[in-house]
Amino acid sequence: MTALTQLRLPAGERAARVAWARLVEPGDAAAARLVGAVGAQEALHGLDPASALAQRVLPRVGTLDVQRDLEIARALGARVVVPGDDEWPAGLDALSEPPFCLWVKGPLDLGGACSRSVAVVGARAATGYGIHQARELAAGLAERRFTVVSGAAYGIDGAAHEGALAVDGATVAVVAGGLDRPYPAGHAGLLARVAGAGAVVSEVPPGSSPTRWRFLSRNRLIATMTQGTVVVEAGLRSGSRNTATTARDHHRVVCAVPGPVSSSASAGCHVLIRDGATLVSDAAEVAQEVGPIGELAPHKEGPHEPEDDLEPVHRAVLGVLRVQSSTTADDVARQCGTSTSEAVSALGILVANDLVTRDQSGYRRVRRTAPR
Amino acid sequence: MTALTQLRLPAGERAARVAWARLVEPGDAAAARLVGAVGAQEALHGLDPASALAQRVLPRVGTLDVQRDLEIARALGARVVVPGDDEWPAGLDALSEPPFCLWVKGPLDLGGACSRSVAVVGARAATGYGIHQARELAAGLAERRFTVVSGAAYGIDGAAHEGALAVDGATVAVVAGGLDRPYPAGHAGLLARVAGAGAVVSEVPPGSSPTRWRFLSRNRLIATMTQGTVVVEAGLRSGSRNTATTARDHHRVVCAVPGPVSSSASAGCHVLIRDGATLVSDAAEVAQEVGPIGELAPHKEGPHEPEDDLEPVHRAVLGVLRVQSSTTADDVARQCGTSTSEAVSALGILVANDLVTRDQSGYRRVRRTAPR
Structure with missing residues (x-):
């Protein structure tokens, strides 16, 4: 005592x-x-x-030894950020157990960066598909001026940081151990690049090793300092599902990228979507969910075709005509179940729209340059 | 006149x-x-x-010439089914424009078969992935005594019929032309097998060719004679999205199988899921949606592990221990942020559960046969 x-x-x-x-x-x-x-x-x-x-x-x-902790931080080129500082990420205040302080290294203003940010997280045991999607997604989000926040792990996390860095975007790595303990060791170079261009953040003091408990605790920071979390590949027991659950509990947007149902690396994403996460295919769809109102992704509908503007009866008439051989107006009426006068009227409109041509034996469809 | x-x-x-x-x-x-x-x-x-x-x-x-139509049907081995007949699929009564009659060929009682049925539909331009999933899904549904209803097209539809036939399950092909006009021609053999074991159904008389309008009309039958529709691969302009929309409008279950976001063959499925369709990975999940209450698919959670039953503090203690080297109780307390007595108590429980062993220099984790 x-x-x-x-x-x-x-x-x-x-x-x-x-x-x-x-x-x-x-x-x-x-x-x-x-x-x-x-x-x-x-x-x-x-x-x-x-x-x-x-x-x-x-x-x-x-x-x-607080004095020593502060000296070590200085020596690492890191700073201590506490609640009330301009740099403190406002989202962390949503936590019932917020960090006591953050150790931060890197040129990015953390508070500003997090005010428009998305967590891109996922499995360490990622597939080539997942790695590619994480990079593309992160690059697309960074290009849309979102800060990409992740955990610097192998697999999806690393690909997310890489994707943001590749387009000179903002990225933040939140790590589970002390800033002087790059983990995983194979990502020491990546962490140095993130610290050089964005920010590396930890809630535990220098010298702390990354324990399992600290990984889970770290996840709650990633989930709440951002406006939304996107999971790109997660096994059924992945830690990124834990991040997604925390994000949901704190009313953040939760998105997941689907994959083949035959891939166990996507099974966790599919469970998330079944449990209410939004399926996303690209950065535009994530931005639509996370960004302020008005940042709408185009609804995917495929190329617009001239026939789309036709009334049903005209489309039905067009549907029975052939490119190779002609059909009489009477035959068109019989095949479409219209009166002959309706058929003639519809054929006239189709001819006027360059969708149909008329020759001595009847009507035929105009060949399109890009067939369906 | x-x-x-x-x-x-x-x-x-x-x-x-x-x-x-x-x-x-x-x-x-x-x-x-x-x-x-x-x-x-x-x-x-x-x-x-x-x-x-x-x-x-x-x-x-x-x-x-009604007399001739009926004779042709007889010659084809087909029968005419009208509303009020036992065989009439009750679901069709939901349509504002139900078929006037159905031409049916095959040993299956159509009404009974449709009373527990799922439509499995999708793109003609399917990938190997989609074909495989459609077969597996259909086989799994047939094994669960669901009738698999589809449209006999190339790609997903054909694979769905094949999957049901492969397990001697019930399958129904609803076609857009007359029963004497097998379409597509390459599926004449498949249609003959469906007619031999299940049923081939059309709402248009023998001799009718399958027009675009009739394909769309046919889709409304598939969507409403079943309790649910599963889309396995669909492009952005796929007809199966039309089937799914009709199913939704008639309060049927709509499910879609996801795939890689890089695959245009899955893009229509992803739009469906974003618009509210249920993501499904296998037949069990479809059965859960479509079947009567109680047919619940197991929630996917991955293998259960001994640690799952531990309280958080015990899990935290386990998390800091190593397999290769021992840790003292004092060190465990320091690393976990517990009191020393809490650490000792937790270590005792972990030892009793064979998760930890003690030696002269402290505690170490027991190596597991299947490491995470």
Whole structure:
């Protein structure tokens, strides 16, 4: 118990938040409640040594050194962002257990970037199809001035960052460990590029390893700092379904990209769509869901054809005519079930529209340059 | 006008319905209204020669020979089914312009078969993926005692019939032309097999060629004689979207199978799902939508794992342990953000569940036979 009273901290709310990030795991409900109610400093100083929270804090008090944490962040070229800062992503305030602070590295203004952003997430075990779609989707969203937020994992996440970077778009990687612990190791180069052009973000202090719990906690940040989440390939037990569920629970848009039903990598996406997520095929459709009203994707209807403007009877008449041989007006009437005068009138309109020609033995259809 | 008064018909409502099927096109609203109001015989005899309907009928009066139509049907081994017959599919009564009669060939009782039936339809220009899925879906539905109804076209339709036939299931082909005009010609063999084991159905008399209008009219039969329609691959302008729209308008279940967003053959399915159709991955999911309550498909959740039953704190503790090296209880508490006593208690439970072992230097995770 003495350990708690021996805490020595630099003054100020910011330093106290850095301390809390070190002392408890992300999403610790009791700590979040206390800090939310009385502020980070007061929550530390007034912590009841007999509380369950104090028991959780105690094993970590020995490792606490806020001054060193801040120095390490500086050395990494990172900054600490807390609620109230301009850079704080407003969406995080929707969480019942928001992060105590964020470690941020990169030139992007995080708050501004997140104010128009989409999470593009998915399976590590992605297929070539999924990788391609994630890249295309992210590039398309970045071109539409959406920030692409993801988790820097292998597979879909990495492809999403790559897609945004490829078009010089804005991208944010939210990682589960400390900023000095690039994970996965094979994505150290990608993370460096994201930090160089966008932002890499973590809610755990430098030196923290990415545990399973921290991955799940990280997912809630991705889900809420954005206006919507798109899942591109997810197995039935994928973590990205967890991100999608959190997004839905917080009234964010949830979209999923379908794939072959024979692909287990798309099975999680199909379950999401069955459970209410919006099926999306491209960036325009995502933008329509996530963007402000008016950003409407064109409804997919296929090429417009001259016949589309015809009335049903004219279309029926056209339907019985052939390109190769002629048909008399009487035969047209018989075949269409119209009167002869109706048939003649319809044929006249079709001729006037260059859809039909007349010769000595009757009427024939004009061959179209692009046949159906 | 004299021609109308010269009509000579065998007596009876059935014969009069056969006459109407010859005299007007399927879906002729005025004819359907009149026949529905006063009956087929009275509608013929009382037809106002000055009416627009009479003008449509007139060009065809010369071709009318009900006796011959019935003889041809008999020669084809077909029967005429009219409303009120046991075999009449009840679903067709939902149509504002129901068929005047149906020509039916095959051993299946059409009414009974349609009382538990699903339409499986789709693009002629199907891919190998679509063909495979249509066959699998149809086979799975047939095995679940659903009749598979389709249109015998190349591509998805043909694969649906084949899938049902392959498991000795019930299948019905609804065709756009007369029963003596197998269309497409390449499916003459398939149609003969469907007629041999299930039923081939048409609302137009023998000798009628399949026109574009009749294809669209035919689609309304497929959509309403079944309890639901599944679209497996459809381009943006596919006729199967028309079938799906009719099914939706008549409060039937509409399902669609997704595919790669890069495949134009699936684009129509994706639009359907975006517009409210249910995404389905297999026959079980279709049966859940279409079948009576209680026929529930298992919700896809992936394999159950021992950890799924753990409380969050136990899962968090398990998450920080490694297989290769041991961790002390103090370290576990620090890493998980729990008190030391909580960590020790959780570790004890994990050991009791054979998920963790203890050695002299601490705790390690048990290697699982099937790693995630």
